[in-house]
Amino acid sequence: MAKKKICIIGGGISGTSLGYNLSLYDDADVTLYEKDRIGGGTTSKSAGTVCLFDDSLDNRYFDVRLYGFETYLKMEKEKPGSAGFDQTGTLVCATSEKEVLRIKAGIALAKSAGYTGEYITDKARIREILPMLDTEPILGAGYTKDDGYFDGTMISNNFAGKMQANGGKIISGVKVTKVTVEDGQATGIETSDGKSESYDVVIDCTGPWSRFTGELVGLDVPIWHTKAEAFFIAPPEKMDFVFPILKYPAFYALRAGENVFICKSHLSMDLDNPEHAGQWNPDHLPERGGTDDYFIEFLYEQMEKDVPGLVDGGLSSSWLSYRAETRDFLPIIGDTPVKNYLLATGYGGNGIIEAPAVSRDLAKYIMRGESTLLLEEWAFPRLWKK
Ligand SMILES: Cc1cc2nc3c(=O)[nH]c(=O)nc-3n(C[C@H](O)[C@H](O)[C@H](O)COP(=O)(O)OP(=O)(O)OC[C@H]3O[C@@H](n4cnc5c(N)ncnc54)[C@H](O)[C@@H]3O)c2cc1C
Incomplete structure (x- = not known):
């Protein structure tokens, strides 16, 4: 069976946790591009708190909070010190x-x-x-x-390492400079080292940069x-x-x-x-x-x-x-009006908490087309309809 070729742009907590979750599917061929260093963007400036109860994320999303917390606890247990708990x-x-x-x-x-x-x-x-x-x-x-709190950069590098161990590729120090769109559909990318590559799916995980990366496909990302x-x-x-x-x-x-x-x-x-x-x-x-x-x-x-x-x-x-x-302080996850160009951005002040549950669900959606209640609530249309 041909593998699905997937490109992730951005190697912060969003891109690396998604990359790791995609690499768990044996029919996924994942490549992550990071223009600088893994976990070196917003993620490196984060406080990294993942509290069991506080006001940063509504109790409605307690399962998202808990899943994030326990993911990092297990990471820490598996390799002591690796999540900086x-x-x-x-x-x-x-x-x-x-x-x-x-x-x-x-x-x-x-x-x-x-x-x-x-x-x-x-x-x-x-x-x-x-x-x-x-x-x-x-x-x-x-x-x-x-x-308590974790270290976003250590977690991102840990996810990146696990993704590579599963066969995923990480290309750092290389910027995605163009996303090719044919008939309203993303088909590949061009990079700052002069290379081009075709992909079945491109996911924009560039956080505060996604306004700029969105422009590459003519998208006004509302962050x-x-x-x-x-x-x-x-x-x-x-x-x-x-x-x-x-x-x-x-x-x-x-x-x-x-x-x-x-x-x-x-x-x-x-x-x-x-x-x-x-x-x-x-x-x-x-x-x-x-x-x-x-x-x-x-x-x-x-x-x-x-x-x-x-x-x-x-x-x-x-x-x-x-x-x-975003306007409602919740992230934008999943499909956009440009087919096969997805977003996992707008995590605001909660990216460390939210990325594990979102990435788990988004990887399943990309690989099997099955959505979840969380993905439906945090989808792009809620923002463009306003
Ligand atoms: C001071 C502060 C405190 C915080 N405290 C908490 C907290 O306690 N708990 C919590 O859960 N969250 C917290 N957050 C929020 C959390 O840190 C962010 O939501 C999260 O780090 C965002 O991750 P990201 O991967 O979306 O973005 P980033 O970490 O910014 O990653 C995006 C990456 O994309 C790369 N990139 C951009 N353009 C391109 C391109 N064209 N080609 C290739 N690569 C590209 C960038 O270099 C960058 O590395 C805090 C944030 C800050 C700033």
Whole structure:
């Protein structure tokens, strides 16, 4: 039987997890092109948190969250250190009754999957977990010890290695410069090293670059870039406790070695506010720095109110990256108006969480034509009909 020739553009978490899942089909012949380094794009700037309950992804998609978490746990177990897991646990603070209900439902879901979770209203107990917190403004907090954050670049390289072990090909340092379209159908690509190759299917996994790659087939990919500005604070005092992933609706914080990483949350970004979002060229992002005063001022205001123990910390470094967001903050997965040109992009602030479940389903769709409820919900037509 002739194998299906599949081209993946982009070697971040999206492209590598899809490449690995496709390589599990013996009738798939997969090649992934990465113009730079595997896991070196947005994925390398990620906080990599995959929490059992927080507000980054609705409880409706708990199975997506759980599948991502357990995929990486197994990766870590298979080859210790390969997913960069730091089990810090998560503390999610509730500032409204609505959040109390959401957190409690998240705890119930985590427990039903066999993990720990508790809703705490005893403020002294909350301060035992995170002494730097001002517990006055919060109603309570959800806490689990079981989760933490992973390393997106390590995971991507791990997926890439597994894909190659299954016969998939990775071509890095080579940019896809053209996608050939005949009779409204993608038929192959041309690359920066002057080569061309025909393919049965091309999947655009280029995250914030997909506006540009989409143009190669005349597609207006409806994503915006939100500024993901990460700041690393050196705490005023040595932390003699495990700093958990700390989640508030407007921002989050986590341990990064001796420092604390803080960032404005992706769901608090307004796509119509030019301070938050726009459409820019990710190739112009600096390796470090490039941040705006607006974000650090916003975050220090939050710290003053919620985590006063961190306010006097010095800023040790920062970086700017772009999240690829759609209008509903959910990704765009699957078919496009150009036949055989598919998208797996727009993961926004949740790519590490979402990529494993999406890639599993999308690989099956590409290889067997069988869709899933998840793929139907996250398909392109919901955005072009609006
Ligand atoms: C500060 C920050 C914190 C985050 N925190 C979290 C978190 O805690 N949890 C979570 O789940 N998610 C988080 N995210 C989101 C997550 O990191 C992203 O959703 C995810 O990394 C996007 O992956 P991607 O593969 O779609 O894009 P990318 O990682 O950007 O990969 C796209 C790749 O395509 C390549 N490319 C582009 N054009 C071409 C071309 N023409 N030819 C060949 N290659 C090309 C690029 O070089 C790049 O490597 C965070 C993001 C940021 C920035």
